[in-house]
Amino acid sequence: MKAFAELLDRLVLTPSRNGKLKLLADYFAATPDPDRGLALAAITGDLDIPSVKPAMLRTLVTERMDPVLFAYSYDYVGDLAETVSLVWSSAADESAQKEIRLADAVGALQRAGRADGPAILAGLLDRLAIPERFAIIKLVTGGLRIGVSARLAKQALADFGEVEVAEIEELWHGLKPPYTELFRWLSGEGEKPQRAAAAPFRPVMLSNPVGDGDLEKLDPADYVAEWKWDGIRVQAVSEKGVRRLYSRTGDDISGAFPDIIEAMDFEATLDGELLVGNPPGHTGTFSDLQQRLNRKSVSAKTLSRYPAFIRCYDILQERGEDRRSLPFAQRRQRLERFVATLDPGRFDLSPIVPFLGWEALEDLRKDPPHPIIEGVMLKRRDSAYVPGRPKGPWFKWKRDPHTVDAVLMYAQRGHGKRSSFYSDFTFGVWSGAEGALQLVPVGKAYFGFTDAELRQLDKYVRDNTIERFGPVRSVRADPEHGLVLEIAFEGLARSQRHRSGVAMRFPRISRLRWDKPVAEADRLETLQALLDR
């Protein structure tokens, strides 16, 4: 339990991906089974512990201490789990208590019923020290929120076992906590587990961006072009009565898409883009699609308002036959025949975009016919479907980003290498009438600039600070004085969380406009016009 608690504490404050991977891999190496597998399940969200309601926790603690002192404490800390872990009085804080294994704690809680759950939790808290108490409370109240995705955890497993992450993704859905077989294999003590799950995920094939001079070396006749649709890449698998929808990284997202699952009355594995709308006539925007993402379940109203469908790119398996080694051109023919047999409201084909040469294609890329197209894809006619991101067979060639000239408003110190630099920038655009101009914040960016530019920005922030709040500085920004930043972004969505009413996708600083008068930065209306397109 100690090692797990320490791992959580470190992960939550470690900003860098490599740092997190190292912490996880070291933990897997140092921790015995089944604890490490249970920890993994807790991190990937696959550990099911009957929930203890926060109200129950509050009752437990105020039975043991003065409610006024508890109120002062909670008010100061702000997080219930953390407060309870700290104020809980137990002998374990001082004495060298016997270590409680994570497996024992989880086992006791999983066996507990609704009636004895609180007492069992209290008994555990009595025997644990502060960091472990925090970990166990987070486990039972759900949601570790430590900034580690399932994908990152799988990468850490791959690092630990020195295997490709694709191998882990492929196996993942046949495995169950505490993953003893998997760890035996990764630590070199056992055979690779057999793929056991029905309708398994097959690691996806990814493309590389077109770099300078890449295309000159290639013959357009070898390639097929398709639009790059701006939805989310998915894999629909239906085998022997089992139907699953996977994200690009192998997460099972079937629960949120019953409409798609219902229409999967076939034996095949399809690769495509998940979108919302009514094909072929109407394709919804990315912000429409967001109404359907990151949900465990979905209401009938949302289903009818934002129907989902898959725009198919590829076929990996049909009626039990693996098609991945066939050339793209042959897979495409099979795909076309196959999609023709499916419900047209749920599955359609990603059309082939005819083009004569690279220049003609560039015109199409720059000005695609639909707002939800973010560029073109190029696929070699003879390419097999291979996992990962091989260089050569597939390219993505994206539309140029949108840009806006915004004004720097706030800057925050970064983390790690950047902890002495103001490197996270909040910027705004003008709104209000001439003479009463006001800046409205529209986004935050922390990359896009060079190291030399970062030093200039940092100096500018330090020299033009008007207020400080902890790690944040407010920078002078008015029509007479300020710094204009050219911001590049991929798209814009309506947002009720932001005062401006808009939220940018992938904003980054593309240029520092030292030359531009501040009053001439863009207005909010410019962004709003983009929304209404």
Add this chain to the structure above:
Amino acid sequence: MIHVRNVFKRLFGAPWRPYLWTMQPHRLLCPRPEGLFCPPGGFFIDPVRPVDRALVTHGHSDHARAGHRAVLATAETLDIMALRYGEDFAATTEAAALGRTVRVNDVAVTFYPAGHVLGSAQILVEWNGLRIVASGDYKRQRDPTCALFEPVPCDVFITEATFALPVFRHPDASREIGRLLKSVRQFPERAHLAGAYALGKAQRVIRLLRDAGYSEPIFIHGALSKLCDYYASRGIDLGRLEPATVESGGKNGFAGGIVVGPPSAFADRWARRFADPVACFASGWMRIRQRARQRGVELPLIISDHADWDELTATIRDTGASEVWVTHGREEALVRWCELAGISAKPLHLVGYEDEGD
């Protein structure tokens, strides 16, 4: 008798305690804008403005200021004040030996160790049979760089309240040092930057590292060197210390090393010489995750020179005081605890002491 007690309670809002009432402790010590004043002794304790006669508990700058006419403090505290403010920080000084009573006008004054930093003391003042202890800042956890706190029986105990909330429970400092050393082993390509206040905390962190068997040179910020030298001259061996200059870091930017400096320096341009630094901060505030997050701390080290909640409440009981005055910090929670424990308590509103100094 019952009747009189109720009348008293209604008038003064405090329980009937004939003994203390006749003693009138506020005639012995009372808050003034300059600091805590002792009328029969004619002195202030830790005054924040220049006064004629000052008794100083320890060398932190919010307690020990320059410009008094006469200062009575432990020899170490006087040395530290001289290091910080120059030899002429007061017109006259007198060193107080721990445990030895001296008379200041009508009052008997004795200094006892407070366990806070080197030279730190509590001050017992006695007058007409009344005993008040002004404890300054203190802690109970063992600290290899200073003498252990000694509970002093008294009628009124004046306690600090920096960490006076039940959420502040400091772990054993050696455990925190263990976490730092583990991280150094895990991330040998990065420099570990341990933020620690220049007086006391920094030397304690360094000494604890040595106790844990760390024998590599430790790099220090320039602001620490005088005080580290002073600690060493007082027999506290800090091992090999090197200035954290750009030259000493070499090409690898201190990768694999431990650098100790004042916390403010790590947000400064000074910190750019370090390779992909791991920001660590040794402070009792690091107990609260949000505090660590706000400061961009990656490895919080919960090491405090102030008493935590359990130490505060245990100390109040140890002194046997029937009345407690609570100052600088979270007074309300400790006053509440005293009420529940049947001990009379009130906040003592002194100005000028920093809440954040740990």
